[in-house]
Amino acid sequence: MSDALDELADFVSTQELHRILQERGASVSLATTYRIVQSMADDGLLDVLRADDGEARYRRCEAHGHHHHLVCRRCGKAVEIEAPTVEAWASRIAAENGYTALEHTVEIFGLCPECSAAVAAEHSEE
Amino acid sequence: MSDALDELADFVSTQELHRILQERGASVSLATTYRIVQSMADDGLLDVLRADDGEARYRRCEAHGHHHHLVCRRCGKAVEIEAPTVEAWASRIAAENGYTALEHTVEIFGLCPECSAAVAAEHSEE
DNA sequence: ATTCTTGCAAACCCTTTGCAAGCTA
DNA sequence: TAGCTTGCAAAGGGTTTGCAAGAAT
Numbered sequence: 001m002s003d004a005l006d007e008l009a010d011f012v013s014t015q016e017l018h019r020i021l022q023e024r025g026a027s028v029s030l031a032t033t034y035r036i037v038q039s040m041a042d043d044g045l046l047d048v049l050r051a052d053d054g055e056a057r058y059r060r061c062e063a064h065g066h067h068h069h070l071v072c073r074r075c076g077k078a079v080e081i082e083a084p085t086v087e088a089w090a091s092r093i094a095a096e097n098g099y100t101a102l103e104h105t106v107e108i109f110g111l112c113p114e115c116s117a118a119v120a121a122e123h124s125e126e
Numbered sequence: 127m128s129d130a131l132d133e134l135a136d137f138v139s140t141q142e143l144h145r146i147l148q149e150r151g152a153s154v155s156l157a158t159t160y161r162i163v164q165s166m167a168d169d170g171l172l173d174v175l176r177a178d179d180g181e182a183r184y185r186r187c188e189a190h191g192h193h194h195h196l197v198c199r200r201c202g203k204a205v206e207i208e209a210p211t212v213e214a215w216a217s218r219i220a221a222e223n224g225y226t227a228l229e230h231t232v233e234i235f236g237l238c239p240e241c242s243a244a245v246a247a248e249h250s251e252e
Numbered sequence: 253a254t255t256c257t258t259g260c261a262a263a264c265c266c267t268t269t270g271c272a273a274g275c276t277a
Numbered sequence: 278t279a280g281c282t283t284g285c286a287a288a289g290g291g292t293t294t295g296c297a298a299g300a301a302t
Contacts, residue, residue, distance in 0.1 A: 015266075029284045034267060054180035054291080055266065070223055079223050086212055090234050097196055097205050099236035101245075106232045108216050110225035119227075141291075155259045160292060180266080181291065 010076035011049055011057040011069075049107065072112035074119070081108075136202035137175055137183040137195075175233065194231075198238035200245070207234075 012020070018033040028036075037058055040046045047061040049071065059069075059078060066087075070079040083106060090104045111119060138146070144159040154162075163184055166172045172184040175197065185195075185204060192213075196205040209232060216230045237245060 013266085027284095031268080031285075032283055035283085038268090050176045050178070050180060052176070053265090054176060054182065056180065070220055070225055072225065073229075081219055083215065083219075085215060086232070089209065089211060093207055093209075094196055094234055094236050098239035098242070099196055099198065099234070100242040102234060102236040103199075104232070104234040106212070106230070108220055108225070108228060108230040110220050110228040113224035116224070116226040139291085157260075157293080158258055161258085164293090179290090 011047075011059045011071060011078055012076060013051070013055045013057050015055075017058070068106045068108070070108045070110065072115055073109045074111055074115040077112045077114075137173075137185045137197060137204055138202060139177075139181045139183050141181075143184070194233060196234045196236065198241055199235045200237055200241040203238045203240075 018030050021028050046058040049057045144156050147154050173187040175183045
């Protein structure tokens with residue numbers, strides 16, 4: 001069930017999650033995986049991120065309020081970050097332009113320490 | 127051709143763009159529209175944004191380097207904004223966590239003045 | 253004639269959904 | 278039994294691509 005998601009520290013797509021569940025022997029169909037993930041996301045239990053390819057990636061969300069992420073684009077490892085300065089900046093900018101009903105996305109992508117090293121190693125081999 | 131895109135001040139999906147082109151009498155197929163948009167995006171001529179539904183939206187980019195947007199989620203109208211403070215903040219946060227090869231997305235969504243009014247009107251009618 | 257561009261339709265991928273079967277209360 | 282959960286397969290929606298016809302050089 002959704003218990004499995006609890007262990008997920010990183011962002012995974014529903015398809016990846018399904019694969020992981022299968023590997024662990026859990027008998028869950030893709031459809032059900034999608035259903036679980038969707039309902040959890042609706043309940044605000046998961047953070048959602050859209051990859052550049054349009055695939056949605058989810059992550060168990062510790063935090064309660066509004067926050068952002070520093071995500072490794074290679075392994076999905078994520079660090080939750082807060083950005084009070086950015087929040088204020090966003091509100092100000094929006095107000096200056098007369099925009100209302102605000103929302104914003106602030107995500108930083110990069111390579112985590114491990115993946116930075118891994119990639120560097122790959123390059124030196126070539 | 128791609129000339130048509132020049133007039134686009136706002137973010138549109140490829141499908142919308144195709145519809146617009148058709149209405150103007152241009153005979154372009156959906157496939158070609160996708161091809162044009164994709165190549166322009168590859169050349170950095172367009173800004174790309176992913177909607178929550180996974181649809182990609184493009185906008186003619188004035189092309190002066192890195193910048194962000196304040197986008198109306200109803201009509202797509204966008205204002206280009208700069209955020210030196212945020213850039214610095216992002217670099218710092220990432221560095222503190224040992225992340226490299228950074229990239230970040232900072233987009234503010236809301237309702238532009240016109241749409242704010244329109245929505246308010248709709249509500250008062252109900 | 254060679255090369256690039258276009259359209260069409262089929263293929264892809266992620267995601268959602270109808271429906272019948274299995275559980276649960 | 279009434280109601281919710283699940284799996285399967287089909288359908289949906291956006292996007293890409295193989296291939297043959299047409300335009301450009």
